[in-house]
Structure formats: structure tokens, C-alpha cells
Amino acid sequence: MARRGRVKLPETETGTILFNLDPIIIKDHYEIDYIHSYAQDSPFFEGLSKGELKGSKCTNCNYTYATPRGHCMNCGKPTQWFTLPNQGAIHTFTTCYFSGEVFLGETPYTLILAEFPGVDTLFMSRLIGADPAEVRIGMNVQAKFLRNSKFRVTDVYFVTAQDG
Amino acid sequence: MRPVYMVSGGIAKFKKAYPxxxxxxxxxxxxxxxxxxxxxxxxxxxxxxxxSYFSDHFTRQLMAGAMAQDYLGLNPKPSRRVEGGGATGGLCFQSAWESVASGRMEGQRVHRPGLGHQLRLLPRWLLLRLLRHDGAVPHARVRNHRGAIGQNIHQKPPQRHSQPIRPEPHGPDSGRRAFLSNGSYAAHPAGHLTMSDGAAVCILASEEMAARLTSNPVRITGVDADTDAMRMADRPHAKVPILPHESESDYTHLKYPGVHSFRAGRMAAALAYKMAEVQNPLEDLDFVELHDAYTSSELQTYEDMGLYKYGEGGRFIESGASELGGVLPVNPLGGLLACGHPVGATGLMQAVFAFWQLQCTIRKHMSDPFLQIPNARRGLIHSHAGTGTDITVSIMERP
Known part of the structure; x- marks a missing residue:
């Protein structure tokens, strides 16, 4: 048994980055990995890896979604998958000169909401290669896909139809 | 439901950071x-x-509501946290209203010796510290739809957001002109709002308790909160919900809400108006505290609230109606663009400002009467969560 007075935590060589003393401000690193499931949305990301944009259609009221969902927001019934055309049109757009941290290095970039004939909802994506000053509502655009899929929604992006 | 009154409010100054x-x-x-x-x-x-505490990742602190409850010395009394994006403050305000209106905060406390059934007040607080707000959402469509019904997007005067008595409007962009009347963008450039840190507290009470505490309470006469699809891409393109002073023929060709308007805001306004017996908001309200987290949303919200018809919100601004001294002053203390937006505290800050306006105590609290709206009797506060997913409208009145 250790004798009283000899019990102590071992000291380490690590330290804390200190910015200020009054008040004390330190650097506190924060990072975490998640094990994240796409669950019922998985076929959408699988589709991206195959160069296909997957939408969904309500099995009850036939409402169609360009951004797929497992159940209909109108009637609550299940939807079924279908493949969207790779060509659509710009419903609206914005050019971002500031963004969240992940995309900050890519600014300025243009986001569009793409519309597809006969489809009730829209799909948000990036428009690549177009001068922001020349982007217009109604412009025809074509979906393109990363060859090396990351299984992220950014695996798909759009270009103007003439660039496709 | 019992009448509910606000009896006091407080704000810890909103600023960029509080190290x-x-x-x-x-x-x-x-x-x-x-x-x-x-x-x-x-x-x-x-x-x-x-x-009223929005996101744990701002402070990296779970259970911040419980920590504030503890720090204020309110344990072991009941407390809960509400969250709803940018509308967190407005939702908190209405949640507290429900607790007092239902009587829950009186009848259920009698089991506690020493506190007893006299306990009727419901304080609320909270604050938030923020990262940044990248509010770049597609608003080009706004102009397209306005054009479709024969209107233009108009200029948004910059001066109101640079005039508040808050000594430091946030950021160099706070006064920029964001709406163009001739251009391909409806809202361009849409500068990002500087977020901030701060706290606000409202104290609500039943009519009996309010009368015991103060000779100058303010009654909360209308509340509602409504929602819309999380993704703007999913928003319908359907008919406009009509307010009492509008008609369907006003919007024959407008597909609603699309990505140009906020259905949640319109529904919240419609139901709060009904509850508070507001027939025509432009005539029946004396001021509005509006959640202008990004500049274009202010124009859109004028129309959602029925201050002007869809497509004509620009005229509301051009007429000067929204200025201090106008027909319906909006954000007389500068709004979010001037004060910053510590998310959970913002909606409560609006309630405190509205409370002081209706009490006619702006001079007392601001050390200057300039921003006091003379004889203000009825005001509206509006709280808006990301891209219009959850919007609250509350109406407050001097009894």
C-alpha cells in the first residue's frame, strides 16, 4: 500500500495554449467523427454514384419530389423512387460570396434551385462554370456527377446546358 | 384562457463577444x-x-437552460427549454404565455410549502452566442414573381438601420442598400449579418398578479406560430392564404409561397390578428418589431403580414411608412441588423423593446426619448426561423 503523501497523478509534457489571462482564454480543440446513416435516403446517394438523380413520387396522390423523401408531405403515404432527367431549368439562383466554413474556400459560387418538367418540387445544387452576371431564371442546366463519388450531395452539380 | 400580461423586461446589451x-x-x-x-x-x-436557447454548438454547452436556472437561484422551480432556430425567442415567449394562460403556473404549485399558490410569475430568459450567419438564400425569384404581377422591387432605405441609439451598428454592411429596383437580383448584395452575444428576459404574469405588481403592465392579446417545409425546394406553388382585408382576385397569378414568400409568417399573422381582433394591420398596429436577420426578409415579411399586398411591399418602404414617425414604424430601435442577433435572445429583445414602447418608458430605459413612439397602444413582434421554417407573431397592447 502506498504511503500517505506519496499518492499523486503523473505529470505530463502537454500544455494549454493561452491567449489571455484576464479573463483566461484558452484554445480548446473540438473535433468529432460521426458514424452517420443515410437510412431511407440511401438510394439517393447510391444514385449519385451511378450518375443518376433520384426523385420520389407519392404512391397515393402522385405528388413528385425533385428532392426525395420517404413519405409524402401532403398525404403522409409512402413514396417510390424514380429517376429524374439530367436536364432541368433554373427556378432561382444566388451567388454566395460568403459561406459556411466547409465551402468558404470555394466562394464565390452560385447556388441554383433546379426545376424539372412535371415535377412538383425543386432541387438545390451548385452551378459551375457560369459567370454570375449571366445566370438567368429559366436558363437550361444539366446535371453532372463526380466520377469518384464521395457519397455527398455535392457529388452532383449543374452546368449550363451548352456547357454540358 | 386567462389574460396574460408582461410586467417587466431586461436586456444585457448585445455585442459581438463577451470574453x-x-x-x-x-x-x-x-x-x-x-x-x-x-x-x-x-x-x-x-x-x-x-x-430560450438555440443551439448547443454555439457555446458547446448542453443544458444551458438548466445552468441559467441554477445561476439565477430559481431551482427547484420548473423550467424547460424551447428551441426553434431563429424563432427560438418568439417561441419561448409564446410558450411562457401558454403556461400563464393555462393556469399551470398557479394551481400546480400549491404542494410546495413556503412558496404556495402565490407563485404566478413566469420569467423567461435567454441568450445566445453565435457563430456567423450565412444568410445567402436565393432571392432572385422574388423579383421574378413581383415582375409577374406587375411590380418592382424597390429601394430599401439604409438610414433606419444606421440610426438606432444602439451606439454601434454591427459591421460595415449594416446600412447598405440591399434592394435594387433595376437589376437581375432582387436582393443584392445581401451582406451577412454580424451575429452577437447577449441575453434578454421577459417576466409574464396573470392579470391578478400583474395588477399587484405594477400600474403599467402590457397585455399579450394575440399569439401564433406556424411552420413550413424545412427545404425551400419543397415549398408549394399554390394559392395565397387570404387575410380579411384582401381578396383572392388580388393574387390570381401568384404561386404561393414558392421560394419568394413565407407561408409560416402569413399564417402566424392571420391567426394572431384573429385572436387580437386586428382587422387591418396597417391601421390597427402602431409599430412592428420585425425579424430582419437578412435584409430581403423584411420586405417579404411586410407582405406576409398583409401590410401591403404581395408585390407591393416596396411601396410600403418608399412611402416612408416604416420610418420612425411613419404610419407604422418598423424596428424603431434598429432591429437585428443594428443590434445583432444572439439567436435565443433576439425574440425576447423584441418583446422587451415592444413592452417599453407600450409602457412609454423608452426614455427611462434608453436615457433618450427619441425612439419613443408617441401614444403607442398596440405593437407586433415577429420571430423568424431559418428560411421561414417556423415563424411566430405576437401582439402586445397597452390595456
Whole structure:
């Protein structure tokens, strides 16, 4: 048994980055990995890896979604998958000169909401290669896909139809 | 439901960062201000709290509501936290209203010796510290739809957001002109709002308790909160919900809400108007505290609230109606663009400002009467969550 007075935590060589003393401000690193499931949305990301944009259609009221969902927001019934055309049109757009941290290095970039004939909802994506000053509502655009899929929604992006 | 009154409010000044104070202390400052404004208020007669705290990742602190409750000395009284994005403050305000209106904060406390059934007050607080707001959402469509019904997007005068008595409007962009009347963008450039840190507290009470505490309470006469699809891409393109002073023929060709308007805001306004017996908001309201987290949303919200018809919100601005001294002043203290937006505290800040306006105590609290709206009797506060997913409208009146 250790004798009283000899019990102590071992000291380490690590330290804390200190910015200020009054008040004390330190650097506190924060990072975490998640094990994240796409669950019922998985076929959408699988589709991206195959160069296909997957939408969904309500099995009850036939409402169609360009951004797929497992159940209909109108009637609550299940939807079924279908493949969207790779060509659509710009419903609206914005050019971002500031963004969240992940995309900050890519600014300025243009986001569009793409519309597809006969489809009730829209799909948000990036428009690549177009001068922001020349982007217009109604412009025809074509979906393109990363060859090396990351299984992220950014695996798909759009270009103007003439660039496709 | 019982009538509910606001009896006091406090704000810890919104600023970019508070390295010398954490959120508990900021809430404490706002709370102490509210308590000191009504000397009869004591910790003992407070029945419980609702915490308005948005996102754990801002402070990396779970259970921040519980920590504030603890710091204020309100344990073991009931407390809960509400969250709803940018509308968190408005939702908190209405959640607290529900607790008092339902009577929950009186009848259920009698089991507690020493506190007893006198406990009717519901304080609320909270604060938030923020990262940044990248509010770049597609608003080009706004102009397209306006054009479709024969209107243009108009200029948004920059001066209101640079005139508030808040000494430092946030950021160099706070006064920029964001709406163009001739261009391909409806809202361009849409500068990003500088977020901030801060806290606000509202104290609500039943009619009986309000009468005991103060000769100058303000009644909350209308509340509603509504929602829309999380993704703008999913928003319908359907018919406009019509307000009492509008007709369907006003919007024959407008597909609604699309990505140009906020259905949640219109529904919240419609139901709050009905509850408060507001027939025509432009005539029946004396001021609006509007959640202008990004500049274009202010124009859109004018129309959602029915101040002007869809497509004509620009005229509301051009007419000067929204200016201090106008027909319906909007954000007389500068709104979010001037004060910053510590998310959970913002909606409560609006309630405190509206409370002071209706009390006619702006001079007392701001040390200057300039921003006091003379004889204000009825005001509206509006809280808006990301891209219009959850919007609250509350109406407050001087009895």
C-alpha cells in the first residue's frame, strides 16, 4: 500500500495554449467523427454514384419530389423512387460570396434551385462554370456527377446546358 | 384562457463577444434589470421559467437552460427549454404565455410549502452566442414573381438601420442598400449579418398578479406560430392564404409561397390578428418589431403580414411608412441588423423593446426619448426561423 503523501497523478509534457489571462482564454480543440446513416435516403446517394438523380413520387396522390423523401408531405403515404432527367431549368439562383466554413474556400459560387418538367418540387445544387452576371431564371442546366463519388450531395452539380 | 400580461423586461446589451462574461452571467444581468424595474418582484414569487436557447454548438454547452436556472437561484422551480432556430425567442415567449394562460403556473404549485399558490410569475430568459450567419438564400425569384404581377422591387432605405441609439451598428454592411429596383437580383448584395452575444428576459404574469405588481403592465392579446417545409425546394406553388382585408382576385397569378414568400409568417399573422381582433394591420398596429436577420426578409415579411399586398411591399418602404414617425414604424430601435442577433435572445429583445414602447418608458430605459413612439397602444413582434421554417407573431397592447 502506498504511503500517505506519496499518492499523486503523473505529470505530463502537454500544455494549454493561452491567449489571455484576464479573463483566461484558452484554445480548446473540438473535433468529432460521426458514424452517420443515410437510412431511407440511401438510394439517393447510391444514385449519385451511378450518375443518376433520384426523385420520389407519392404512391397515393402522385405528388413528385425533385428532392426525395420517404413519405409524402401532403398525404403522409409512402413514396417510390424514380429517376429524374439530367436536364432541368433554373427556378432561382444566388451567388454566395460568403459561406459556411466547409465551402468558404470555394466562394464565390452560385447556388441554383433546379426545376424539372412535371415535377412538383425543386432541387438545390451548385452551378459551375457560369459567370454570375449571366445566370438567368429559366436558363437550361444539366446535371453532372463526380466520377469518384464521395457519397455527398455535392457529388452532383449543374452546368449550363451548352456547357454540358 | 386567462389574460396574460408582461410586467417587466431586461436586456444585457448585445455585442459581438463577451470574453469576460459567460451566458449565465449575461442572463443574470438581464434578469436583475427586469427584477429591479419592478421592486415588488422577488425570487420567491416567481413560479418557473422557460429558457430560450438555440443551439448547443454555439457555446458547446448542453443544458444551458438548466445552468441559467441554477445561476439565477430559481431551482427547484420548473423550467424547460424551447428551441426553434431563429424563432427560438418568439417561441419561448409564446410558450411562457401558454403556461400563464393555462393556469399551470398557479394551481400546480400549491404542494410546495413556503412558496404556495402565490407563485404566478413566469420569467423567461435567454441568450445566445453565435457563430456567423450565412444568410445567402436565393432571392432572385422574388423579383421574378413581383415582375409577374406587375411590380418592382424597390429601394430599401439604409438610414433606419444606421440610426438606432444602439451606439454601434454591427459591421460595415449594416446600412447598405440591399434592394435594387433595376437589376437581375432582387436582393443584392445581401451582406451577412454580424451575429452577437447577449441575453434578454421577459417576466409574464396573470392579470391578478400583474395588477399587484405594477400600474403599467402590457397585455399579450394575440399569439401564433406556424411552420413550413424545412427545404425551400419543397415549398408549394399554390394559392395565397387570404387575410380579411384582401381578396383572392388580388393574387390570381401568384404561386404561393414558392421560394419568394413565407407561408409560416402569413399564417402566424392571420391567426394572431384573429385572436387580437386586428382587422387591418396597417391601421390597427402602431409599430412592428420585425425579424430582419437578412435584409430581403423584411420586405417579404411586410407582405406576409398583409401590410401591403404581395408585390407591393416596396411601396410600403418608399412611402416612408416604416420610418420612425411613419404610419407604422418598423424596428424603431434598429432591429437585428443594428443590434445583432444572439439567436435565443433576439425574440425576447423584441418583446422587451415592444413592452417599453407600450409602457412609454423608452426614455427611462434608453436615457433618450427619441425612439419613443408617441401614444403607442398596440405593437407586433415577429420571430423568424431559418428560411421561414417556423415563424411566430405576437401582439402586445397597452390595456
Amino acid at each position: 469576460d462574461r459567460d451566458f449565465r452571467l449575461l442572463v443574470k444581468e438581464a434578469f436583475d434589470y427586469a427584477m429591479s424595474d419592478v421592486p415588488e418582484l422577488t425570487l420567491e414569487i416567481i413560479d418557473g421559467s422557460v429558457a
